[in-house]
Each structure stands twice: as C-alpha cells, then as structure tokens.
Amino acid sequence: MNLIVSMLTVLVSSAVIENLLFARAIGADHILRQTRSYRFIIEFGLGAAVISGVTVMPLWWLSQTFGRESWWNYARSMAAVLLIAVVSLLLTIAMAAAGRIQKPMRLVDQGAVYSASLAVVLLSLTAKMTFLPSVLYCFGASAGLAAAMILVHAGRERLELCVLPRPFEGLPITMIYIGILSLAIYGLIGHQLPT
C-alpha cells in the first residue's frame, strides 16, 4: 500500500506540481506553433512519454555506475541526446512497419518531442530517485505536459471568440493566459522549483 501511495505521489507531483509547461515553460514555443487537434497533442504526449520512459532506464543504470565521476555531468547530457535519438528512430521505424504513420512528423514537432523528452529525462535523473520512480516520473511529466497543452489549446479556442485588442492577438495573449495559469499552479508549489 505504501508503495502504491509513493508511486501515485511521484506521478501526481511530476504531472501537476512540477508541470513542465506551467512551472518550467518547457513546451511553450511548441504550443504556439501547433494549431492542430487535441488528438495531435495526445500523440505528442504519448511519444514523449514512451521515448523518455525507455531512455531513462539505461541512463539511470549509467548514473548509478558513473554518477560520482566529475565528467558524468557532461557525458549525461550527450548520452541522453544520443539515446533519445536511437529510441525515437526505433519507434519511428516500428510505427512505420506497423503502418501507423500516414505522413512523417514535421521536423519542428520532432524537435519539440526531443526537447520535451530530454527535459524529462534530465529532470528525472537530477531528482536522484530509485529506478521505478524515475520511470514513473517520465510518464507523469509527459502526461502532465500533454494535459497542460490541452488546457492551453482549449484556452486558445476560447480566445478566438474574444474581440482582443489587436496588439494582443496571437502570441501575447497566449503568453498571458499561460502566465495566469502558471500563477494558479504556483499556489500548489509555493516555492521556486530547482531548475
């Protein structure tokens, strides 16, 4: 029971309290660029969850082995980038073989998935948790990012119905909207998160 509670705590804190978009602004530029459906956001979240979840497994083991070395801070980032590249390539090939890809993802969207996965993996390793919480953190953070993007996308749909002052149309009002939501989430955090 304690294990389930602690796992749920990790999931909730990674998805809500340490939300990537509202607390760390990761994914903010992607939500501005993409104007497609909610389904695309869910696919983005799933992709980031799978890639980061699979990448963190060997990286966690490497952290345990080489974590005390002075060069590990540099090697960790490079290893994460290379592993994310390999995992995403394998995932793309697997999905293409299964006939699930109708057209290739745009490069900017791929870059956004890379960026989100890298952030999730590095944050998970920095938190210095055990193996299972690290993996759950990756899933929770990706799910939280997707949920935050859905909330912002819904807000943008609502904002299209408003008669906004012209200078605020588009990027400015979206940033203000995310800012007020970030202020609301801060009510949970109550302190500056470590970057």
Added chain:
Amino acid sequence: MPFVIVPTLSLKAGLLMSAFLAAATIPSAVLASLVGRKIPPLFSLPFYGTVSTGCVLLLRFCVSGQALLLEDLGVYVPLAAFNGMMLELALVHPRRRVPDALHDAVMMCFGFLLVAAFLSALREFLGSGSLWGVPLTAPIRIRGLVLPFSGFILIGFLSALFRRVDSIIIGRMLHASRRTAKQGGDAV
C-alpha cells in the same frame, strides 16, 4: 521561449543563457549551410542535436568556474541544444550560403540577447533589488517577478508593445509613401 521565461532571473544568468543559445545555434546553422543537403531527413535532427549539444557542453566546460550561475540555469543548459532558432536555421529553412547562415544566426542570437538582457535586468532590479549582483534600492519590490509566471506575462506584454510600435511605424511609412505617390501623380 522557455530560455527567456524561467532562467532570466538575473542579468548574469540572462547573458550566460544567450551565450549558450548562440553556441548551439551558430555552428549548427553554418554546418547546415555546408552539408545540409547531404544528410537524410531521418537523421538530420539527431545529427544537429548532437553537434549543438557538443558545442553547448564545450562552452559549459569553459565557464565551469561559474558554478552558482550554472546551477541556477540547471536543465536549460543542455536544453539549449534544441532551441527554436537552431531548429529553424538547421532543419526547417537551412540557408544555402555560409555568409547568409552566419548573418541570420548571429542576428537572431543578438535579438534574443537584447530581450533576455532587458527582461533579466528588469526582473533582477524589481524582483531581487539588485543589478549584476550589486544591491540597489528599487522604488518597489515585487517578489513575484522572479517566478516563472511573471516571465510569461512580461513576454506577452513586451510582444504586444513591439507590435503596437511596429504598427505605428509601418502606418507612418505607409502614410508617407502614399503622400509621396500622390504628390508624384499630381506633378505628372
């Protein structure tokens, strides 16, 4: 976007973040203009990601003496390798000639530097009551400015201000050109 919203809590941090972004963007943009067409699209993102990560880590090694600042920047340092400017110049619209790529990359990074410097100076002065680490007396202290939500809101207002100024300038230029065209027509 995240690099100008969260880590720009002090002027030093803002300038250092700009340096990391420049280190990630400029080499990748130049490399893309040299060898861009020879790399298959499937491998382009991993390739440029690895190159820019290497450049960022090299710069990190060079400034490793600034341990406190690097700790403040945290996860945004390796993330700088996948910034929007690098994706634009290396993947989406790579330039055909090296001078064009260099010019565009430098100008984009300079633009980011200006915005980051302004925002970080404002947040440090009004939020922390100092500038470049030197304590100063601010007219009002708003602690909320050092939190992420302030970064979002300040970027929104700054962007709206630039749009307004832009529309005024373009409006005046249009007005002037119409007047010139009308005077030219009258003369004919």
Added chain:
Amino acid sequence: MKLRTQNPPHIRSRESSLTMMTDIVIATLPLYAMAVYYYGTRALLLGGFGVIVSSMADGACQLLAGRIPNIRDLSGAVTGLLIPLLLPASASYSMILLAALFGIAVAKQPFGGMGQNIFNPAAAGTAFAMICWPKSAFAYPVPFERLPAMVDDTVRLVSSPAYSLSLGGTPNIDLLDMLLGNAPGPMGGTNILVLLTCLIFLIVRKTVGLAMPAAFLGGASLMALLTPRVDAPALTAVAYELMSGLLVIGAVFLINDPVTSPKRTLPKIFYGFGTGALSMAFRHIGRYEESFLFALLVMNATVWIIDVWGEHLAHAMRRKNREFKTNPPVSEPAEQDVGAAQK
C-alpha cells in the same frame, strides 16, 4: 403596414450588467460595515482606494485600446471592492494597488474587457498579491483592535483558523464566533452570517443562481468529510473547513461571476462541485493555508471545455426527447388481450 425603426435591443429585460453590478456593490456594503465595526475606518479607506485604482486602471486601459472609457458599468468598481475583502484589513495600500492593477490590466483588459475575460479579475489580482507578499497576506489583525490608517509594526497580527487547520490542529475559536465573524481572517471572509444574508439577497434579486454556490459548498463539504484535516467529529470538521478562509465569500461573489462560469445548469453544477473539491484538494497538498483563489483560476480555464461538453449533452438530450416524442415506444399487448383477440 407602417414600419417603425428603432435601435436594438428590441426585446428588453429589466436586468442589465449595470443592475447586476449594482446588486453586487449593494451586497458588499454590509461586509464593509462589519469590517468598520471590527477594524475601524481603515476598512473603508481600503475599499475606497481599491475602487479608485480599479476604475482608473479600467478607464486607462480602455483609452489605450482606443475605446471610450466606460466606468459607469461598475465592473472596475466591483473588482476594487472585492479585492480588499479577500485580503486582511492590515493589507498595505501598495498590495491593494498592485492587486487591482494586475486584475484589471493583466487578467481583464488584454482579453477584451468586460464580458470577455476568462479569469476572474479579483481572484487573479488577489492571488498575485498573496504570492508577492505571503507574510502580509496571511497575517490578520485581531477583531475589535482599531487599525490606524497607515499600519506599522505596532499592530498585532495573528494567524487565522485556516492556518491551524493547515497544520492539522483544531482552531482555538468557537464555531459561533466564527459564524459571527469574531475571528481573525480576511476582511470580508469571516462574517459567515452576513455573507449568507448577502447570498440570499443576490438570489432573491436573481443576480445569481443557487446551483453554483450550493454545488461549490457541497463539493468542499464532501471533500472535507472524506479527508478531514482535524481530529474532531465529522460535522465539526466540515464546519471549520467551510467557515475558515475564503470559501464562503468565494461562494457568494467569485464563483457566480457570469462571465467566467458556464452557461447551462448542469455544467454550472459540475463546475461548482469541481471548484469546491479542487479547493479542498489544494488545501491538502498546497503550500498556502488558503488556496481557493488558485483553484478558481484553474477551473476558470476549464470552463470552455465544460461548456462545450455541456452543449453536446444538451443537444443529445434534446435529440433523444424529440425521438421519443415522434416515435414513442409501442407497449407490448398483454397476454390476455392476445388470447382474447385470437378467440
């Protein structure tokens, strides 16, 4: 046929946004009267300052947007009246100033002004003030200790019952005192009896409905019942949770904002219940002793999704109703009738 032209609207109701705002202003007056009774004339100064700053900010933003300022709709004044009620009576004027400016210039006017804002301006401005000055926002003067116009360090400030609850302890204040407002807390949030009277007034005037406040308090009560924070009988724990903090004043003034709440009845109930439950959840896991405003801002962002799903549900129910009326189900004849028919 003689046609007569006239400017719209052609179907007029006695209610308008001005009458609604006037009702809200009237409803806040008893709260200010009680605040003056407990804390002195400083309460009035804070309210007046809030109204002036909010109205001026509203007008200035409308001017900058190229519109004719219209402060007679009283929306800015309502924001200016509500913000001091959500803060302690010892709040500084700069806190009220920044809260009002944030509420109007960030949460209201960039979204298009009155009728188009997504977030409640009073809630957003007060939340901003709470984050910027957490120590001042959660330290309250003692009732019946008169406050000077400019508060200094000589004023005695104490914590509220909400703080005791956040630590898992039972507040050292009688429930009857909490009901009558004789407890430290937000300037307008402690007078539960007066607040309930204001709610009845607003319901009778048809400015607000009963669905949302009832669902909100129901959701908060249910969460308090299921996850009590104090070691006390269930109803006592629920009473302490409801009467501490900003829950009741939120139920009366903030959750009923017609602009930031859903349009149909069932979504309203869902929204109210969700806000109440989320407020209590934020109280459990949040860092601040009072998290209702943050929960309200999050729920304001979900109103669009709730409205869309409410419309889908309403259309589906209307379709089912129509199908039922056009093709009513044919009842199967009884066996006796069949037997009789065969004979």
